[in-house]
Structures are given as structure tokens and as C-alpha cells.
Amino acid sequence: MRSLVGLVAVVVSASLYLYSLSLYLPAGPRRRPHSATDKEHLDSESEKLQPPDSAEETSRLKFPSDLEELRELAELLQFYKTEHTGYVLLLFCSAYLYKQSFAIPGSSFLNILAGAIFGPYQGLLLACALTTVGSTMCYLLSQAFGKRYIVNLFPNKVSMLQRKVEENQDSLFFFLLFLRFFPMTPNWFLNMSAPIVNIPITFFFCSVFIGLLPYNFICVQTGVMLSEVSSLDDLFSWERLLQLLAIACMALLPGALIRHYSQRRLRLDVQSQNGLITDKKVQ
Incomplete structure (x- = not known):
């Protein structure tokens, strides 16, 4: 009972922090005219430059559930990032760690959002770092509060x-890398159950960072393209096609190497039936 109360206290505290952070949305950036010509030009575009009502902005700060909401949120945060980079970074990191720490599905949308807001390099670095830290926090929360409940909920x-x-x-x-590249069990379940099955935290930390790198790369690059593509002509340009080829290579090459190694060294279940893995072994 004490562990359940502790877990609830952590969840409530983190939720209140994230909600409070979203309420302190700073004033949107505004351009200041320096001449009469600039003023006339800005007056003609005032509707585009003026941010929406603060209450409306706060209501848009929510976890995206589809691509349309993702695009709207990306546009809003890109708008604020021009003058409030620190706030946007803090808000994004806090939201990402919240999802990962409490095993809430939907991190792929946040990876795509990272690419749309921060670009291909900073976005990938953020996605990899936050995925690793958030998964490790989930590991530690499970170790401290959730062992008995997870075993009771998912004994098999x-x-x-x-x-x-x-x-x-x-x-x-x-073996942990294989599970990340070819998940026989969901990542959120592996994060929670790792301390229960005595996986060392150092192995866990490194396997998350390396094993989810191709997945994070694909999501971040998708976000970059979504923020830059405005028509089908842009999508089918040579630059985009080369990017898609690089993404495919990044996704397939590490997985092929891990699969080749696993066929020789690991003992794995490779067939699934009714959500459970059968007892076929690979030597």
C-alpha cells in the first residue's frame, strides 16, 4: 500500500508541475516597426503577427493524438521558439519525460515534434537523450514502487x-539491443519489467540509447520533412528522395547486423501466438 501511495504522489506532483508550466505561457513574439514603411507593411499583416488569445494558446498545449494536432502544436511552438527558446525547450523536455517516465503511449508524436521544432540534429539529440533518461526514470519508478503490481498484472x-x-x-x-530493434514485447513493458527481471541499469541505459536510435532518427526526420514540405512537388524532389533513402538505410542496417548476430549467439523466441511468444529457439 505504501508503494502505491508513493507512486500516486509522484504522478500527481509531476502532473501539477507540467500543468503549471503550461499555464505560464509567455507573451508571443511581436515585431516592432522601425520606420513608416515597416509600419505600413506590418499593419497589413497584423493578423498574422499577433498571437491568439492566451487562453486559446494554453488550450492548444496538449499531447497530440493525430497528425493535424501535431502540425498545429508544431506551428505554435515554432512561433514561440523565436523569442522564448528556453521556455519551449523546458516545456518539450518536461512533457517528453512525463510520457516516458509513466509509460504513456505516444512518444512517436513527440519525436516527430522534436524534428519539426528543433531540426534534424538537435531534434535527434534531444529525442535520444530524452528517450534514454525517461526510460531510465520509468525503470527506477518500477523498481521503487511497481514490482509487485507489474508481476500481478502481467505474470506470464x-x-x-x-x-x-x-x-x-x-x-x-x-539481447536487449535485439528487443529494442525487434520488439517481442512493447518498449513500455520492457522499461517497467527490466528491474524485476534483474537487468542491470547500465545495460538498460545503453541499450535504450543505441537500440532506439534508428527509430528516433526516422521519427525526427519525418518531423523535419513535415515542417518543410508544403506540396507534393517538394516531397518528390531529389533532396527528399535522398533523405528517404538515408532514412531507410539507417533503419535497416543496424537491425540487419543485430539479427545476424542474434542468429548465432542468442536464444530467442521468434514466433508469436495470441500475443505470447512460443518456444522456438535460435542458436
Whole structure:
């Protein structure tokens, strides 16, 4: 009971912090005319330059559930980032860690948002760092508060993962990489169950950073393209086609190397039935 109360206290505290942060949305950036010509030009575009009502802005600060909401949120945060980079960065990092720490689905939308707001390089660095830190926080929360509840809720899946971890102790790090590249179990479940099946936190931390790098790269590049593409002609340009080719190589090459290694060294279940893994082993 004490662990449940502690977990609820952590969730409530984090939720209040994130909500309070969204309420302190700073004033939107405005251009100041320096001459009569500039003033006339700005007057003609005043509707575009003036930010919407603050209450409306706050209502738009929510986790996106589809691409339309994602595009609207990206436009809003890009608008504020011009003069309030620190606030946008703090808000994005806080929201990302909130999702990852409490195993809330939908991190792919935030990875895409990272690419749209921060660009390909900063966006990828942020996505990888936040994914790793957030997953590690989920690991620590599960270790401190959730072991008994997770075992009671998912007894079969926990026992199956425990058995596979024990079978692959000699190559545990590569086994964890395999699970990230070819998830036999959802990432959120692996984050929560890792401390229960005695996966060392150092192995866990490094495997998340490396194993989810291709996935984060794809999502961030998707966000970059969504923020830059305005027509089908832009999408099918040579530059975009080369970007898509690079994304495909980034996604396929590490997975192929891990699969090649796993076929020789790991003992894995490779067939699934009714959401559970059957007992076929790869030597």
C-alpha cells in the first residue's frame, strides 16, 4: 500500500508541475516597426503577427493524438521558439519525460515534434537523450514502487522475459539491443519489467540509447520533412528522395547486423501466438 501511495504522489506532483508550466505561457513574439514603411507593411499583416488569445494558446498545449494536432502544436511552438527558446525547450523536455517516465503511449508524436521544432540534429539529440533518461526514470519508478503490481498484472509476460534473460546472460546486452530493434514485447513493458527481471541499469541505459536510435532518427526526420514540405512537388524532389533513402538505410542496417548476430549467439523466441511468444529457439 505504501508503494502505491508513493507512486500516486509522484504522478500527481509531476502532473501539477507540467500543468503549471503550461499555464505560464509567455507573451508571443511581436515585431516592432522601425520606420513608416515597416509600419505600413506590418499593419497589413497584423493578423498574422499577433498571437491568439492566451487562453486559446494554453488550450492548444496538449499531447497530440493525430497528425493535424501535431502540425498545429508544431506551428505554435515554432512561433514561440523565436523569442522564448528556453521556455519551449523546458516545456518539450518536461512533457517528453512525463510520457516516458509513466509509460504513456505516444512518444512517436513527440519525436516527430522534436524534428519539426528543433531540426534534424538537435531534434535527434534531444529525442535520444530524452528517450534514454525517461526510460531510465520509468525503470527506477518500477523498481521503487511497481514490482509487485507489474508481476500481478502481467505474470506470464514477466516470467517469459525472466526466462529469456536468464538464457541469454552471456550476451545480455545484445539481447536487449535485439528487443529494442525487434520488439517481442512493447518498449513500455520492457522499461517497467527490466528491474524485476534483474537487468542491470547500465545495460538498460545503453541499450535504450543505441537500440532506439534508428527509430528516433526516422521519427525526427519525418518531423523535419513535415515542417518543410508544403506540396507534393517538394516531397518528390531529389533532396527528399535522398533523405528517404538515408532514412531507410539507417533503419535497416543496424537491425540487419543485430539479427545476424542474434542468429548465432542468442536464444530467442521468434514466433508469436495470441500475443505470447512460443518456444522456438535460435542458436
